[in-house]
Amino acid sequence: VLDLVPGVWSESSGGVAGANIFVRGLPSSGDAPFVTMSINGAPIYGTESLSFFEQSSIFRIDETIASTEALRGGPSSVFSNGEAGLTTNFNLKKGTDQTLGKIKYSTTDYSQQRFDAVLSGPISKKFYYMVGGYVRTSPGIRNTEFNSEKGGQFTVQLTKVFDKGVINGFARFTNDHGQWILPMALATGNNLSTFSPLGNATRFRTLRINAQGDSAHFDFSKGRGWKGIISGLNFDYELGGGWTARDNLSYTSGQANTLGFVPNGSPMKVSDLTAKLGTGSIKTIGGKTLTSGFVQSYGYWVVQKQIESITNDISLTKNVDNHKITIGAYQSFWSSRDFWTLGNQVLVQNVANGDIIKGVSPDSVAGSWNYGLNEAGDSRMFAIYAGDSWQITDKIRLDLGARYDFFNLNFTLDHGAYPDGITDKTANLDGKDWAGTGAINYTVNKNFGVFARASKGNLFPNFDQVRDGDNYNLKSGQVFRGSGGNVLSVKGTVTPNLFNQYEAGVKIEQKFYSLFVTGFLNTVEIYDGDIGATRIAALLKTRSMGTEIDAGLSFNAFKVNLVGTFQTGEITSAPKAPETVGNKIWRQPNVQLRFAPSYDFQLSKSITASIRSEERRVGKECRSRWSPYH
Secondary structure, three states: OOOHHOOOOEOOOOOOOOOOOEEEEEOOOOOOOOOOEEOEEEEOOOOEEEEEEEEHHOOOOOOOOEEEEEOOOOOHHOOOOOOOOOOOOOEEEEOOOOEEEEEEEEEOOOOOOHHHHHHHHEOOOOOOEEEEEEEEEEEEOOOOOOOOOEEEEEEEEEEEEOOOEEEEEEEEEEEEEEEOOOOOOOOOOOOOOOOOOOOOOOOOOEEEEOOOOOEEEEHHHOOEEEEEEEEEEEEEEEEEEEEEEEEEEEEEEEEEEEEEEEEEEEEEEEEHHHHHHHHOOOOOOOOOOOOOOOOEEEEEEEEEEEEEEEEEEEEEEEEEOEEEEEEEEHHHHHHEEEEEEOOOOOEEEOOOOOOOOOOHHHHOOOOOOOOEEEEEEEEEEEEEEEEEEEEOOEEEEEEEEEEEEEEEEEOOOOOOOOOOOOOOEEEEEEEEEEEEEEEEHHHHOEEEEEEEEEEEEEOOHHHHHHHOOOOOOOEEEEEEOOOOOOEEEEEEEEEOOEEEEEEEEEEEEEEOEEEEEEEEEEEEEEEEEOOOOOOEEEEEEEEEEEEEEEEEEOOOEEEEEEEEEEEEEEEEEOOOHHHHHOOOEEEOOOEEEEEEEEEEOOOOOOEEEEEEEEEEEEEEOOOOOOOOOO
């Protein structure tokens, strides 16, 4: 779905959950820190991304979805949660006076089996229902020797229609997980399209979980997934006198856990290892003798994340002459309670579903390490906003919007090689700032228009920035440090990361073709940090510019769509990593192209068919703020 949005780059990695989604001009190390997922107009979590979590991790598409909307930048920085990047809204199907149903079975060449169903209809006069969901199972596109892709989802929605409005409530229950697909070593003789290091020999592991020496048993078939509920209430009512009231409420609660088998360092030839150990061969726990091939260090990573979120967006809209005026208030609360144990390396035969090497320390191939934590954080946001869409003339429209945010965060952390029950860091932060947007649209004629827009957005620090030191802009307050300079506690007022975005473009809509061309310039402040990385976490200022193209050609049943993004950017300031100033922005391809032709035809009076294809090209990108293009 996201591949259809110009300027959005979704990496084909991570598995069913844990995507890396990037928005042009907003560099990040991974996950999706500038992407909000909404259901029926309500964000499903209070912040876009945390370590080992981004919002697509707790969202699954099925037959209960009626339509999808995507809005990138622009007015998004003012309304709802103030998203400076991409907001993707999924509207659920609603019941009607006609009872409708659908059942679908799907399978794949990697033995996936999935059953979807949806049913909707009337309960009584102007009162409707919709229920649906799916169940699925699969060993995965990378076979792990067990069903690593497994789960289901059930959604129910009730809708009551009044003479002047509608009220809608839904609940979405999900219990679904899949393998966490991670980078793999090249040139070791493995089939890269099917290789999975995890298998029956490495599926279970007992790990130490605290400094006191306690242990717990974990099943790594669970991978990365979501077990929880997302629910909401939507209200839309005409009050009279030109006033309309709207309210979108959401509540989310559940477990977004990650259990991964993570590569550590580079592989080593068995011959090099036996020479280093002074022996002729090595054995696996299963009894296999190895004299050739490769071995590699892998770590058992466990992240248990209990999340909760409440968001509510209420607004009033009034049409006055040539003005459409909106005023509103947005409020949210979100929390995360985490337990981690990372590292926990073992040495494994580097083949698909390889066994653990018996009696050989992983230190013989790559350094071992452990990191664990217990942490808890909660945060709140309250905002007021206003907007006006002013049709100055038949050809000129001016859109203006402003927002003021009030932010609060509380955080406590116990971490080290293993958590020991002693608090290592606390934080109590607050902040406030404004965001705004302005755009002018000029309609030359019914087929041709031009526009220009400027937006200022905000992003307040999340729990990761607090955990990783002092990677936030403290405006006032106190920071207490230990003897080694590490932050023990912080209390004060922060200034958010700033996002300035400028756009100008043309829109052409003709009978047989359409063409949208947009030029952009972004100057933004970005937090760059990543678990397990050697680079120090830092705040960086960046500047990027480029052009987007969205073109379409339609001739009877034949259609062609071309979406492209061309951009360049660099780091302009980095107080904690000054050596990176002037480097290219990272994880942002310099070119993205998607070419998609299609042809629709009729098989019979009641059966239609389509032939579709897609070619996708992605140019060079830097993998981190230090690396060159590749």
